[in-house]
Amino acid sequence: MSQLQVKRRTLLQGAGALTVLAGLGIRPGETLAATDKLRAAITGYNAINTFDPGKASLIPEFYVIWSLYNGLLKFDKDMQIVPDLAESYTTRDDGSLEFTLRKGVTFHDGSALTSDDVKFTLERLLDESFASPNRSKVSDIDKIEIVDDLTFRIYTKKPFAPLLTFLTNARTGTQIVSRKSVEAAGNEAFGRAPVGTGPYKLVSWDVGEGLKLVAHDGYFEGAPTIKSVDIPLISEEASGVTALLGGLADITSTAPAADVPQLLKNPSVKVLRQPGLNVRFLSLNLQKPPFDDVHFRRAVSMAFQREAMVSAVIFGEGVPLYGTIPPLLGKYYVPGERTYAKFDPQAAKEELAKSAYKADEHEVKVITWGGSWWKRYAEIFVAQVNQVLGTRFAVEVTDANAAYAREKSGDFQIGVWGWLGMIDPDEYMGDIFSTDGWRNFGKYSNPEVDKQLEAARTTLDTDKRAEYYHQAEDIIMNDMPVIPCFCSNIHNLVRDGVDGFVQKPYSNFGDQFANMKVS
Secondary structure: OOOOOOOOOHHHHHHHHHHHHHHHOOOOOOOOOOOOOOEEEEOOOOOOOOOOOOOOHHHHHHHHHHHHHOOOOEEEOOOEEEOOOOOEEEOOOOOOEEEEEOOOOEHHHOOOOOHHHHHHHHHHOOEEEEEOOOOHHHEEEEEEEEEEEEEEEEEEEEOOOOOOOOOEOOOOOOOOOOOOHHHHHOOHOOOOOOOOOEEEEEEEEEEOOOOEEOOOOOOOOOOOOOOOEEEEOOOOOHHHHHHHHHHOOOEOOOOOOOHHHHHHOOOEEEEEEOOOEEEEEEOOOOOOOOOHHHHHHHHHHHHOOOHHHHHHHOOOOOOOOOOOOOOOHHHOOOOOOOOOOOOOHHOOOOOEEEEEOOOOOOOOOOOOOOOHHHHHHHHHHHHHHHHOOOEEEEEEEEEEEHHHHHHHHHOOOEEEEEEEEEOOOHHHHHHHHOOOOOOOOOOOOOOOHHHHHHHOOOOHHHHHHHHHHHHHHHHHHHHHEEEEEEEEEEEEEEEOOOEOOOOOOOOOOOOHHHHOOOO
């Protein structure tokens, strides 16, 4: 099969990949007849609910959205913000941002992109009745004023530091949609039959299995060289390895950390690997026992070893995390251990003694999904905490979609969780720890934290912003509303003969298809 001796676990799990790929018309041993077809496997996930950026919330949804749409701005290979649909932008004397759109940009249906589509997109996100999970990214916008078909201005209620970041074609939900298409189809139908300006169009979607894209030859940056993209959904990362090594996939969106050392030695595979802009944590429901007690939360946080978790869960492909900000965010990141976020069995037992609950008073279900490292993550955590504290924690395995639905609805006590963000700390702090943060599933609320986070959002000076975030993080890590665990590396696997994929630390994917070459 390859020079890599694939583990028995990987081979056995690979059977599911073969079934999914066959459903997309991909057969074992198939070789590409031409160089204009790409097989890009989304691995580690099996759920996509919508391709409407205004409704999207799952990572695999954005993997595809990035190929269907554009933002006003985007990140280049160095993670600098550069124009995308916008040709240029400038700050006016009145504080507004004036954007000029590129000429000649068309949607997939052939209609021209105008300032009205931008206004419609952003106002749709602002509309509370639309209930976008991405609303917080534009909530400080006061109004959008159209100057002409290609020029518009964005006014904010107050200074809003993250705005440019949140207008990028990343995990933002601000990708520009067609007013005509949305109004004709309705919101729900539009999410199943999207119309964007991106380099690819959706032509088929088998829910739970995969989808197919074809090139948008009218794309403003030029017709893509890759004319069609098959995207299977492979729930196990190990099965993605099997598919790629077996010649059934050209690229995967992730890779199992356990296999990375061996894969790095395999000349038929290119392993793209770098530190990620992510935080992996345990999400706690502060509305339910026993996690409504701060002493219980602190005790649990001190009862497991993060270093051992990095070694056993992600096989050294990452670093322990003692706060809420990933190391790549520079001045916003605070290095070093924190009192309640380090392994200290004796202190954990002493803190538990202050709790209103006894260690074994409640049976606690720790929600996870699948059979990959997410499951191992929960198992290692549960084993350590039970051993140190004598608690009755148990792992509950479900699928990723069900786990997310339970998080959102509050139907959980604790679950393994995390976030892949971008370059602005507001994504890691404001979204999770503000009282009204859209990913504040545990219902944490602290007025002083809200005050510090609001000050950070409205401060443009980065040194002062960092101070506000540090102060907020100190309070948060004392309250321990979530339990930080580690920051993992990101990986893509690319087979030999495939070039042009530029990896970015927020785990990009579909934004690169148009630039790739297959031989």
